[in-house]
Amino acid sequence: MAKGKKKTKSKKQGLNWIKETLALDDNHGWDCAEGYRVFVAGRGAVRFDVPQDWQFEPQEKSFKFFNAPEPNDDCALEVSFNLLPPEMNLKDFPLAGIVKKIAREDSRDVLEVGEVVKLKRQTARIVWVELKFMDHQEEDREAYSRICVGLGSGVQCLITCEFWADQAEQFTPVWEHVLETLVLGLFISDPRKGFARPD
Numbered sequence: 001m002a003k004g005k006k007k008t009k010s011k012k013q014g015l016n017w018i019k020e021t022l023a024l025d026d027n028h029g030w031d032c033a034e035g036y037r038v039f040v041a042g043r044g045a046v047r048f049d050v051p052q053d054w055q056f057e058p059q060e061k062s063f064k065f066f067n068a069p070e071p072n073d074d075c076a077l078e079v080s081f082n083l084l085p086p087e088m089n090l091k092d093f094p095l096a097g098i099v100k101k102i103a104r105e106d107s108r109d110v111l112e113v114g115e116v117v118k119l120k121r122q123t124a125r126i127v128w129v130e131l132k133f134m135d136h137q138e139e140d141r142e143a144y145s146r147i148c149v150g151l152g153s154g155v156q157c158l159i160t161c162e163f164w165a166d167q168a169e170q171f172t173p174v175w176e177h178v179l180e181t182l183v184l185g186l187f188i189s190d191p192r193k194g195f196a197r198p199d
Contacts, residue, residue: 017058022192029194033177039063039079044187044196045155046081048178067171075163075171077178082156090156095127095149102129102147109134111142124152124184132165144168146175153185 024030032038036049039056041063050056055066055073062080066073084090096116103113111132119126128148135143142165150157159178163171186196 024194025192028192032181036177036181038194039065040188040191041079042081042083042155043189043191044183045083045185046079046157047181047183047186048079049181050077050178051174074167075161075174077159077161077174079157079159081158081184084154084156086154090151093151095125095151099127099129099147099149102149103131106131106133106145108145109136119179121152124150124182126150126152126179126182128159128179142166148179148182150182150184155184157182157184 030038032049035052037052038047039050040047050065051067054077055069057064057066059078062078065077067075096118099116100113103110111134113132114130116127116129119128126148127150128146130144130146132142132144135141144163144165146161148157148159150159159182161171161175161178188194188196
């Protein structure tokens with residue numbers, strides 16, 4: 001978000017989005033690490049930090065970020081989310097089994113699948129797994145795909161990140177920072193202030 005007011009309408013891949021820039025309050029509550037910016041979807045259903053200079057492209061049912069404009073990108077990060085009915089009890093939902101299943105059923109030329117990593121959060125359960133595959137579509141080059149499923153505060157999210165294996169040192173810190181700053185279900189009533197409800 002930036003200071004100033006501007007409203008533009010753009011169409012990409014048949015989608016119709018309205019972009020609006022709002023003036024932040026002087027004492028707003030938005031905060032992130034240097035070199036990053038805050039991404040929020042669904043008024044706070046999903047929130048995390050992404051690198052400041054990455055390209056943002058909304059999709060029909062998800063949001064994508066690229067480290068450079070396509071087709072010159074080397075890393076793609078994508079997130080989608082669902083709001084869950086309040087009566088659903090997902091305390092024992094097998095998140096680890098879900099990410100294992102997603103990795104096992106990947107249709108690409110998978111070379112290896114890592115162990116499921118579980119992250120401890122006060123109000124959310126977050127698990128992720130990494131798989132290495134041979135990307136035959138581009139240039140017969142090894143690549144990593146990381147798959148994260150999060151569940152908490154009435155929100156389920158799926159985050160994926162893909163990058164070339166020989167660039168893991170560059171993009172692994174980005175992935176780690178995304179998961180470190182991932183917050184689910186902290187809804188924002190006024191984006192100009194950035195504080196969770198109730199303000």
